[in-house]
Amino acid sequence: xxxxxxxxxxxxxxxxxxxxxxxxxxxxxxxxxxxxxxxxxxxxxxxxxxxxxxxxxxxxxxxxxxxxxxxxxxxxxxxxxxxxxxxxxxxxxxxxxxxxxxxxxxxxxxxxxxxxxxxxxxxxxxxxxxxxxxxxxxxxxxxxxxxxxxxxxxxxxxxxxxxxxxxxxxxxxxxxxxxxxxxxxxxxxxxxxxxxxxxxxxxxxxxxxxxxxxxxxxxxxxxxxxxxxxxxxxxxxxxxxxxxxxxxxxxxxxxxxxxxxxxxxxxxxxxxxxxxxxxxxxxxxxxxxxxxxxxxxxxxxxxxxxxxxxxxxxxxxxxxxxxxxxxxxxxxxxxxx
Amino acid sequence: xxxxxxxxxxxxxxxxxxxxxxxxxxxxxxxxxxxxxxxxxxxxxxxxxxxxxxxxxxxxxxxxxxxxxxxxxxxxxxxxxxxxxxxxxxxxxxxxxxxxxxxxxxxxxxxxxxxxxxxxxxxxxxxxxxxxxxxxxxxxxxxxxxxxxxxxxxxxxxxxxxxxxxxxxxxxxxxxxxxxxxxxxxxxxxxxxxxxxxxxxxxxxxxxxxxxxxxxxxxxxxxxxxxxxxxxxxxxxxxxxxxxxxxxxxxxxxxxxxxxxxxxxxxxxxxxxxxxxxxxxxxxxxxxxxxxxxxxxxxxxxxxxxxxxxxxxxxxxxxxxxxxxxxxxxxxxxxxx
DNA sequence: GGGGGTGTCGAAAACGATTAAGTTCTTACA
DNA sequence: TGTAAGAACTTAATCGTTTTCGACACCCCC
Numbered sequence: 001x002x003x004x005x006x007x008x009x010x011x012x013x014x015x016x017x018x019x020x021x022x023x024x025x026x027x028x029x030x031x032x033x034x035x036x037x038x039x040x041x042x043x044x045x046x047x048x049x050x051x052x053x054x055x056x057x058x059x060x061x062x063x064x065x066x067x068x069x070x071x072x073x074x075x076x077x078x079x080x081x082x083x084x085x086x087x088x089x090x091x092x093x094x095x096x097x098x099x100x101x102x103x104x105x106x107x108x109x110x111x112x113x114x115x116x117x118x119x120x121x122x123x124x125x126x127x128x129x130x131x132x133x134x135x136x137x138x139x140x141x142x143x144x145x146x147x148x149x150x151x152x153x154x155x156x157x158x159x160x161x162x163x164x165x166x167x168x169x170x171x172x173x174x175x176x177x178x179x180x181x182x183x184x185x186x187x188x189x190x191x192x193x194x195x196x197x198x199x200x201x202x203x204x205x206x207x208x209x210x211x212x213x214x215x216x217x218x219x220x221x222x223x224x225x226x227x228x229x230x231x232x233x234x235x236x237x238x239x240x241x242x243x244x245x246x247x248x249x250x251x252x253x254x255x256x257x258x259x260x261x262x263x264x265x266x267x268x269x270x271x272x273x274x275x276x277x278x279x280x281x282x283x284x285x286x287x288x289x290x291x292x293x294x295x296x297x298x299x300x301x302x303x304x305x306x307x308x309x310x311x312x313x314x315x316x317x318x319x320x321x322x323x324x325x326x327x328x329x330x331x332x333x334x335x336x337x
Numbered sequence: 338x339x340x341x342x343x344x345x346x347x348x349x350x351x352x353x354x355x356x357x358x359x360x361x362x363x364x365x366x367x368x369x370x371x372x373x374x375x376x377x378x379x380x381x382x383x384x385x386x387x388x389x390x391x392x393x394x395x396x397x398x399x400x401x402x403x404x405x406x407x408x409x410x411x412x413x414x415x416x417x418x419x420x421x422x423x424x425x426x427x428x429x430x431x432x433x434x435x436x437x438x439x440x441x442x443x444x445x446x447x448x449x450x451x452x453x454x455x456x457x458x459x460x461x462x463x464x465x466x467x468x469x470x471x472x473x474x475x476x477x478x479x480x481x482x483x484x485x486x487x488x489x490x491x492x493x494x495x496x497x498x499x500x501x502x503x504x505x506x507x508x509x510x511x512x513x514x515x516x517x518x519x520x521x522x523x524x525x526x527x528x529x530x531x532x533x534x535x536x537x538x539x540x541x542x543x544x545x546x547x548x549x550x551x552x553x554x555x556x557x558x559x560x561x562x563x564x565x566x567x568x569x570x571x572x573x574x575x576x577x578x579x580x581x582x583x584x585x586x587x588x589x590x591x592x593x594x595x596x597x598x599x600x601x602x603x604x605x606x607x608x609x610x611x612x613x614x615x616x617x618x619x620x621x622x623x624x625x626x627x628x629x630x631x632x633x634x635x636x637x638x639x640x641x642x643x644x645x646x647x648x649x650x651x652x653x654x655x656x657x658x659x660x661x662x663x664x665x666x667x668x669x670x671x672x673x674x
Numbered sequence: 675g676g677g678g679g680t681g682t683c684g685a686a687a688a689c690g691a692t693t694a695a696g697t698t699c700t701t702a703c704a
Numbered sequence: 705t706g707t708a709a710g711a712a713c714t715t716a717a718t719c720g721t722t723t724t725c726g727a728c729a730c731c732c733c734c
């Protein structure tokens with residue numbers, strides 16, 4: 001590997017001069033600087049990120065925290081998309097992305113210690129149990145963090161607009177003439193709570209009564225549980241005319257159940273998903289769903305984290321709401337026509 | 338941050354002693370060593386990976402190379418699963434995982450330089466254009482690499498057993514009594530070539546003639562093109578009795594087309610996917626498909642790379658074939674009953 | 675000509691760890 | 705008693721950068 005020392009020898013100047021020339025510091029003569037730069041290029045010089053990090057105390061490296069157990073984090077298209085845009089934006093701004101986990105080799109450590117150990121300048125936290133004490137410890141530490149889809153006090157977070165999304169969905173369905181809407185929701189998380197609250201509020205705003213039995217629990221990303229919930233809804237004396245699913249993928253469970261009972265979408269039952277993943281756009285009938293703008297979320301998360309890293313003085317915690325948009329498919333029947 | 342120096346002061350010994358005690362080197366008295374370890378623990382000491390990497394020349398960090406453009410890399414469940422198990426295994430062995438890309442900040446560099454810059458001990462390469470000169474340069478460099486689903490000369494690679502997979506599929510379909518099998522294949526890659534070759538060979542082994550028009554090109558992970566190919570196959574004067582799709586997700590396109598033409602699966606047409614992703618298991622009828630063992634592939638890739646990093650002397654390039662297994666669903670009709 | 679300013683450059687000390695090569699001190703043995 | 709071996713520990717160099725102080729040289733101006 002070619003180092004500063006090699007270049008300094010080749011050029012007949014000191015290491016300090018080479019360093020300053022390559023970093024564009026003002027106190028090197030233009031001629032010398034150009035010469036040094038050309039030699040560096042010729043020799044194929046590459047700064048050593050490790051040495052730099054050691055000296056500067058900042059690694060230009062951010063950590064990313066995803067759940068590891070069920071691996072449902074990465075395989076969920078929503079998160080995969082977020083991760084991807086996060087990575088692209090971080091790299092654009094000169095930062096690399098490293099995974100953070102609990103254990104590393106023989107050492108068992110928590111997230112905070114792992115991030116410290118790797119000298120991460122900051123960490124993006126997504127798709128984890130936000131009640132986990134280890135997560136809380138990391139968030140409350142001096143390391144800059146940005147959380148996704150969950151807000152901590154006095155920390156920056158990027159939130160998908162679940163309230164607005166749910167509202168738009170209900171409005172859309174209402175305008176299509178539906179008055180009996182069922183909602184199969186995911187497991188109890190802050191996202192679910194927001195969607196539920198927004199659902200109730202929107203229904204109330206349209207003067208729709210929501211029978212208790214129209215609200216069914218299921219799991220995210222789990223067609224089986226959504227299928228069961230669908231079956232229960234279909235067995236009700238007074239069936240809903242439209243069913244909201246926890247997410248697009250879970251809807252597949254409902255789709256199967258409806259088909260099995262000989263019901264067709266949307267003629268016998270209207271359905272709506274959530275997420276707007278690719279699958280929702282290729283199913284027939286095309287699924288009406290609310291697209292979460294994962295690309296923007298990842299990009300903003302990276303940008304906000306790096307902003308915080310580079311300007312700690314002027315930093316203030318922010319809650320950024322990323323709005324999505326309704327994708328109208330053919331899965332909601334227009335009851336007024 | 339608490340450093341070796343802090344501990345040495347606290348204990349009244351030299352830094353060297355502390356370092357050796359914590360690393361378990363033999364020339365420190367047991368009593369002293371224990372004392373130092375207890376103090377280190379009490380003070381919450383954490384080694385500084387950066388300093389360590391600088392001194393030792395190895396970062397205990399491996400790079401991972403995925404395509405970034407279409408972001409189809411990460412959102413494909415197969416790769417997401419590979420990435421996840423790769424990460425888990427690497428961490429188990431004491432290595433962190435960092436993404437490698439072409440550009441980083443203002444610097445535009447190739448993959449090789451990026452890996453060098455970050456002091457990666459090795460790189461796992463997946464889902465890229467293996468003809469890309471930058472990829473070739475990295476593979477041919479002194480940095481240990483492992484490629485996934487593509488083999489370079491004298492380098493280690495982990496391959497999904499596409500030959501065996503295709504063979505099993507054809508055998509299975511043949512035994513169900515099918516004699517007219519169509520194959521919609523993905524874009525031209527080494528994986529596709531292997532599957533095609535294996536398909537022809539297996540068909541030949543069973544004395545099945547494959548009309549040229551039964552072989553249709555489409556794209557991976559793209560239901561639209563597979564849907565079109567399906568339509569073409571259905572328009573043939575002599576229809577196949579079974580269609581093989583490039584992957585499970587693409588099959589959705591075929592599913593739509595079949596449904597639209599009023600054909601039911603498997604009564605009017607049998608279908609088979611590839612990959613064995615979650616989706617294939619929740620569709621009804623359940624899709625018969627070949628499950629690629631992505632978990633093992635990621636795990637092996639990490640293990641082999643790290644083995645190569647830690648024992649460069651005894652290392653020899655390996656081609657590891659990871660076999661999968663047929664998942665029998667309800668999408669292939671038994672023509673003999 | 676002396677003082678002050680400015681423009682270039684170099685010496686050397688960090689950053690936090692590892693480790694080769696000493697330095698003690700104890701013990702053992704001829 | 706002399707010395708050799710070994711155990712336990714220290715000193716100091718090193719990894720590749722960055723950066724703080726100077727050190728010079730040169731010019732300007734009073």
